[in-house]
Amino acid sequence: MNRITLLSLFGIMIFSISTIAQDRVTGKTFATRSEVLAQNGMVATSHPLATQVGLDILKNGGNAIDAAIAANATLGLMEPTGCGVGGDIFAIVWDAKTQKLYALNGSGRSPKKLTLDYFKKNGYDKIPALGPLPVSVPGTVDGWFELHKKFGSKEMSEILSPAINYAENGFPLTELIAWYIQKSIPRYMDKGFPNIKDTYISQNNGKLPNEGEIYKNPYLANTYKKIAEGGRDAFYRGDIAKTIGKFIKEQGGFLSEKDLANHHSEWLEPVSVNYRGYDVWELPPNGQGIAALQMLQILEGYDFSNIAFGSAEHLHLFTEAKKLAFEDRAKYYADMDFYDVPVEELLSDKYAKERRDLIGEKATTYNAGQISAGETIYMTVADKEGNMISLIQSNYRGMGSGMVxxxxxxxxxxxxxxxxxxxxxxxxxxPEKRPFHTIIPAFITKEGKPYVSFGVMGGDFQPQGHTQIVMNLIDFGMNLQEAGDAPRWDHTGGASPMGEETTNKGMIRIESGIPYETIRGLMDRGHQVGFVRGAYGGYQAILWDAENKVYRGASESRKDGQAAGY
Structure with missing residues (x-):
């Protein structure tokens, strides 16, 4: 049914219209559709054609890692407003042979010749969002080949072939991506950045494409062909690296051909906390994944069997836990090759209790604890052998730096x-340091066996989104699709790893579907409540139903994506 709520906040009358599927015969209140069920394999991405590319790889004998690379390459073409080979990649892999999780950090490092002194001498108090200075080494291609070397089965030429074909022959733009392209490309052109028109407009009949129109990228097809034929060195040591280094230097930047040649990904041990009998896994910093684990550690101390989903008590406790975790995020999270992040202490039960004890009935501000010491795409794939991969990939700020x-x-x-x-x-x-990273893949195991591979893209929202999904599944008994379709909220404000300090209690921004009683209850507790469009992430997930030997897939209803299996 449609529920229409009249809200009066800050003197503004707002109609909040939310579609709540309370008339579904299954009784799944928030689900927009059923879970997708399949026995042999499952792919969930933010684009239906990319999902089908991954599914075709599985059907033709490839495994989950092969399919994930193929789908990710396709998304780099079809969703350039969120990802691409100019960005970074992280992944968590469940390997069926060894019955173990593996974590890949495929993020790139800063240029060797760019120093902190340069920013000081030129009067910068923060690194600019666009242009050549924020460009770090793109780690995606190396990440693909690391994943492939360790787990892949098909040749990379076959894996990249579907993306090459689509880039050469074209594909119809979806509603959401067409909207983002129409918003993004003019912004970069207004800045006078070179090669934007030639890459994104001239190759498409000289105009920005609209929804349903065919979009091509022959330049990217050629790049993919070189990578397919020459491997990762074709990107990091060949003509591509020379072109990138020369271009960035011409633009006044520092990323060099040598920086690209020196790049390498890193295999890590993922870290976890146990939340009510389920192990929730994330990568350690330089990403922000452990913020979700810190939040769960704090929230496990409350009995949510007696707290209703979407209630003021639920959102209040969640928000205060987020504030506490994000203060630590601002102080401690960084490249662990340069800073000894106290991960074990941050995730300990003792520390979680100390932080939890700071939460009261009213909204407040916090400092980081005393320890002795960031558009994107998310996708996940599972195959008939039981391999599963949780993969996230991004350029940051939508399309990226503007440097093409x-x-x-x-x-x-x-x-x-x-x-x-x-x-x-x-x-x-x-120099040569990996920046703090917002993109994080996640995984849940139960008694040492795979349970859910999932992620929720969306900048600072990601740890909040991960925590909401885990709670929806475990505390509130939602199925995989409903857990993603349920209304979301995020808290913005507070300290950040970029140097900002906490000056106020921030704001809880709520999605339609959160009842007005909750809004009033939050305001009574001293929270500021507001609204924003498009800040609530993009969810994909695959659950392994061990009892029935069936995969369950779910895809984000707020995007154009699809979960599909066979």
Whole structure:
């Protein structure tokens, strides 16, 4: 049914219209559709054609890792407003042979010749969002080949073939991506950045494409062909690297051919906390995944069997836990090659209790605890052998820095913006350092066996989204699709790893579907409540139903995506 609520906040009358599927015969209140069920394999991405590419790889004998790389390459073409080979990649892999989780950090490092002193001498108090200065080494291609070397089965030429074909022959733009392209490309052109028109407009009949119109990227097809034929070195040591280094230097930046040649991904041990009998896994910093684990550690101390979903008590406790975790995020999270992040202490039961004891009945502000010491795409794939991969990939700030090397077909990321320029902080800029990263994949196991591979893209919202999904599944008994379709909220404000400090209690921004009683209850507790469009992430998930030997898939109803299996 449609529920229409009249809200009066800050003197503004707002109609909140939310579709709540309370008339579904299954009784799944929030689900927009059923879970997708399949026995042999499952792919969930933010684009139906990319999902089908991954599914075709599985049907033709490829495994989950092969399919994930193929789908990710396709998304780099079809969703350039969120990802591409100019960006970074992270993944968590469940390997059926070894019955173990593996974590890949495929993020790139800052240029060797760019120093903190350069920013000081030129009067910067923060790294700019666009242009050549925030460009760090793009790690995606190396990440693909690391995943493939360890787990892949098909040749990379076959894996990249579908994306190459779509780039050459074209594909129809979806509603959401067409909207983002129409908003993004003019912004970069207004800045006077070179090669934007040639790459994104001239190759498409000289105009920005609309929904349903055919979009091509022959430059990207050529780049993919070189990678398919020459491997990762074709990107990091060949003509592509020379083109990138020369272009960035011409634009006044520092990323060099040598920086690209020196790049390498890193295999890590994922970290976890146990939440009510389920192990929730994330990557350690330089990403923000452990913020979700810190939040869960704090929230496990409350009995949510007696707290209703979407109630003022639920959102209040969640928000205060988020504030506490994010204060620690601002102080401690950074590249662990440069800073000894106290991960074990941050995730300990003792520390969680100390932080939980600070939460009262009213909204408040916090400081980081005393420890002795960031558009994106998310996708997940599972195969008939039981392998599962949770993968996230991004350029940051939608399409990225605005830096498009000539005739390569992609934009370089601007992750370097996420460094702090304040001396002495964990995330302070240094040469050859990985910036603080917002993109995080997640995984849940139960008694040492795979349970859910999932992620929720969306900048600072991601740890909040991960925590909401885990609670929806475990505390509130929702199925996989309903857990993603349920209304969301996020808290904005507070300290950040870029050097900002907490000055107020911030704001809870709520999605339609949260009842007005909750809004009043939050205001009574001293929270500021507001609204925003498009800040609530993009969810994909696959659950392994061990009892029935069936995969269950779910896809984000707020995007154009699809979960599909066979």
């Amino acid at each position: 090397p000539p005739k390569l077909g992609f934009m370089l990321q601007d992750r370097g913006e996420l460094f702090s320029l304040k001396e002495g902080q964990a995330n302070t800029y240094e």
